[in-house]
Structure formats: C-alpha cells, structure tokens
Amino acid sequence: MGPSANAGSGGGIVATGGMSSSLGGAGSGTAGAPVAPGAGMAGMSTAGTGSVSPGNCTFNVTSSLSEKITSVGLVDFSVDRAQLDSASIEFGLDTSYGASAPVDLMAANHHTPLLGMKYGHTYHFKVVAQAGSERCESADYTLQTGPLPNGLPKPILTTMAPDKVFGGFTITERWGTGKMGPSFIFDKDFDYVWMYPGEDDVIRTRMSFDGKAMWMRNTAQTDGTGVVRRVSMDGLKEDRWELPHTTHDLAVIPDGHVGLVGHATSGCDEILDFNPDDGTLTSLFNAKEAHGNTMCHVNYLAYFAGDDSFVFSDYDASSLIKITRHGEFVWGLNGDASTISGTSWVHEHGVHILAPDDLLVFSNGDGGAQKSLVFELKLDVTAKTATELWRYDADQNTTFGGDVQKLANGNLLITYSSSGVIQELDPSRAVVQQATFDIGSALAYTERRLSLYGGPPPKIYE
Numbered sequence: 001m002g003p004s005a006n007a008g009s010g011g012g013i014v015a016t017g018g019m020s021s022s023l024g025g026a027g028s029g030t031a032g033a034p035v036a037p038g039a040g041m042a043g044m045s046t047a048g049t050g051s052v053s054p055g056n057c058t059f060n061v062t063s064s065l066s067e068k069i070t071s072v073g074l075v076d077f078s079v080d081r082a083q084l085d086s087a088s089i090e091f092g093l094d095t096s097y098g099a100s101a102p103v104d105l106m107a108a109n110h111h112t113p114l115l116g117m118k119y120g121h122t123y124h125f126k127v128v129a130q131a132g133s134e135r136c137e138s139a140d141y142t143l144q145t146g147p148l149p150n151g152l153p154k155p156i157l158t159t160m161a162p163d164k165v166f167g168g169f170t171i172t173e174r175w176g177t178g179k180m181g182p183s184f185i186f187d188k189d190f191d192y193v194w195m196y197p198g199e200d201d202v203i204r205t206r207m208s209f210d211g212k213a214m215w216m217r218n219t220a221q222t223d224g225t226g227v228v229r230r231v232s233m234d235g236l237k238e239d240r241w242e243l244p245h246t247t248h249d250l251a252v253i254p255d256g257h258v259g260l261v262g263h264a265t266s267g268c269d270e271i272l273d274f275n276p277d278d279g280t281l282t283s284l285f286n287a288k289e290a291h292g293n294t295m296c297h298v299n300y301l302a303y304f305a306g307d308d309s310f311v312f313s314d315y316d317a318s319s320l321i322k323i324t325r326h327g328e329f330v331w332g333l334n335g336d337a338s339t340i341s342g343t344s345w346v347h348e349h350g351v352h353i354l355a356p357d358d359l360l361v362f363s364n365g366d367g368g369a370q371k372s373l374v375f376e377l378k379l380d381v382t383a384k385t386a387t388e389l390w391r392y393d394a395d396q397n398t399t400f401g402g403d404v405q406k407l408a409n410g411n412l413l414i415t416y417s418s419s420g421v422i423q424e425l426d427p428s429r430a431v432v433q434q435a436t437f438d439i440g441s442a443l444a445y446t447e448r449r450l451s452l453y454g455g456p457p458p459k460i461y462e
Helices: none
Strands: 004-007 017-020 026-028 045-047 049-052 058-065 073-079 086-092 099-102 112-114 122-131 134-137 141-144 156-159 169-175 183-186 192-196 204-207 213-217 227-232 237-242 246-252 258-263 269-275 280-286 298-304 309-314 319-324 329-333 351-355 358-363 373-380 385-393 403-406 412-416 421-425 431-436 447-449
Touching: 058 122, 058 141, 073 122, 086 112, 099 112, 169 204, 204 246, 204 447, 213 246, 246 269, 258 280, 258 298, 269 298, 269 309, 298 351, 309 351, 329 373, 351 403, 358 403, 358 412
Parallel strands: 246 298
Antiparallel strands: 004 237, 017 058, 026 049, 045 141, 058 073, 073 112, 086 099, 086 122, 122 134, 122 141, 156 431, 169 183, 169 447, 183 192, 204 213, 213 227, 227 237, 246 258, 258 269, 269 280, 298 309, 309 319, 319 329, 351 358, 358 373, 373 385, 403 412, 412 421, 421 431
C-alpha cells in the first residue's frame, strides 16, 4: 500500500536582501517592498538597517510563510562563499533572537523552516554562516506570522513556580469522534506555534526520529478505517496511508519505521511494524499470547531504543506487556498477563520507559472512587518482582487517555486527557505549572520537547 501525497508551496518570494560589509561596519539591506523595519504585514520580510555584519560576505535572503501552517517561516538564502562549514538562522521576537534553526547545507537554496513562532507576531531573523575561520552574519529581517486559526482558544495557564518550569514545546492533539483534530504544538507560554488540521480525527501525534516531520494517526475503532499520516514540519507535504484495522497509537523507530496497533481476526489486538517505504505491515505480537483472552483493548504503544523493545498497554486486561521488536515476549505487569509480582492497578494508558527495569505508568482508575494515578515502578526481572517507588494522586478522574513523561531536568509532565488538564511537577512532585483546556473535546497524548529541531528529547527513546 503506497502513500498518497500532496505538496504545496509557500507563498511567493516576499523579500530579498543583499548586503556586503566589513567587520564591525554597519550592514544594510533592501526588501522587495519598502516596509519599515519591525513593521510587518503577514508574509512580509524586511531588511533592517544598522545591524553589525562580521565578515566580507554578501547574502541574498528570501522569506515567506508556509501556506499550510502560517506560523512557520520559510527562509532561503545564498552567500558568496564557495563552501560553508555550517549555518543557522537566528530568530526571535526582537534582535536578541533567542531561537536558532540549523541549516541543512545540502538543501536547495539552504531552505530552512523557522519553527516555534507564535501566531500573529512579528519576528526578527538573521542568517549566520561559518566558512572556515570566517563567521558571517546577514542583516536583520522581519517576518510576521499569520493569525491564529479559528477554533483554537488559549488554555488557562497557571504558573506556581516559574523558575522551576522546564519550558520547551508541547506536542498534543484534540481528540474526538469524527473529523475533529487537529494536531498542534504549544510553546512555554502555552501559546499555539503550530497547527495542522488534516481531514481525519487525531488521537496521536509524534515527531519523526529525525525531527523533520510529524506522524499522526486516527482513532479507528474495530470497524473503522485506520489512517496514518506523515506531514512535513512546514505542512507542505503530506503522505497518507489507509491501513484497515489499525487503531489508537503509533511509536516512531530510529530506522524510519513506526510501530502500530491493529485489530486481529482473533478479536484481540496486535502490535505491527509499518514500513512507510513500501507500505507493508508486519505482525509482531498478539496480546492474546500474553494473557490468553480474546477480548483486549491496546491503547498505548511505547518504543525504547535501549533494548529495541515495545511496551504496550492492554486496557481491558489492566496489563502492561513488553515484547522485543522481533515479537518475543519479555514480561507482563499486572492483570492476567502478569509474570512479575508486586503491582496492583485498574486500567492504564500512558507509559514512559526510563530504563529496561524502570518505568512510569499512568493508571486511569475505575472511573469512580479510585482516581487516576501516576507511579514509578522499579523491576527486578530476575526475581520477577516490582517495587513501587512513589505514586502521585492529583484527585483527577481521567476515564480515557492519560500520559506521563519524565523531563530532562527531573520534572514530570502529566496529562489528564478527558479532564483537559496538563500538569508539570518538580522532582518533589509539587505542581509548578498547570494548563486547563476548554476546547469542546478532550486532549489525547502529549510529548514535551526543548527544541523542535533534531532528534527526540532525552528520556524519551534513549
């Protein structure tokens, strides 16, 4: 099964700038239209004046906005040097910049997307290039992002301890029946910086392992059509695969494959390997093999590169099951699949694998008196025992969804999906920030990243 694809292009070239100056001299540039520096019309980029430009380099810079995601800037440039060793585009809300986009030197025209910009704001940017020992900087330009799309109200953000907040970007989606969507990204202020609606409902959004695209999948119950999409970060290219009987989740793998959940003919769910290059699906493991039941509901799939394995959640069995990527059973935790003693919980979704013997679990509870819990389990695989190191109870009742992630600074990101609440906790498990959503349907899963460039964040797939 091959993908269907559509590709757009950004708006036409809206600004050009050429400049040449000596070290320490004043730089100047010209834009396609005479707009004052720092002013801005959507899609317009202007050259600033008076900026310092080290090196005797001449730049030609063009910029525009993505037609699909108008918070994404698209910058192309050339410079009068035969070979560059590296380059980046520094950008931000003022000329102190603060954000940096790495330039792929092999890309045509050094084409570079600017990611993480708020909708409806004017941004400054400049090109920085290194050629041997020579460092060159372009003039300053401005680019105004498009307006926030309709139907995306800002969540209520409460910050209790600003100095303890991890920051970064939160990838999530609005889940619901029908063609709800969309997938989106928030910055540290929980302002929207990226939104892609598509034509399918979305229950999972994950960035590709190389950071150049976003993977999305729909809910697709037993009799529904499974849809998996891969969208470039500028939104201009979408690959779409219809994969019948696949559902609920996907896990990205370093070699470009993705792990999927599928409904098998036995009535139980299975774990699949999907190769996007040729569209093939390979069955790895059926949950029935772990607990013997024909009824199951696999709702979450995590990949761990440390030992090339998956851990998946079977909601009906209240079990977590670990298999190798080749489909070999390793262990079961809790419920009928359990091969390790010392655990007790009711239902679960999110899992974060910290090490082969250490994981975080989001337990939904029974929907009544037993609230949703997050806890850490330390496993002794040889002795076949599990020890609960701590548990956290926020007095939330999340009947479906739910996610947990340990951040690089030791904080915890916890998502109470059906309650529309995202909490960040410090290592003592005190709440340092909370975002509350009222968007007409629930959140699904979340992933926090410090940067939108490059590979996955620490503590996710290591």
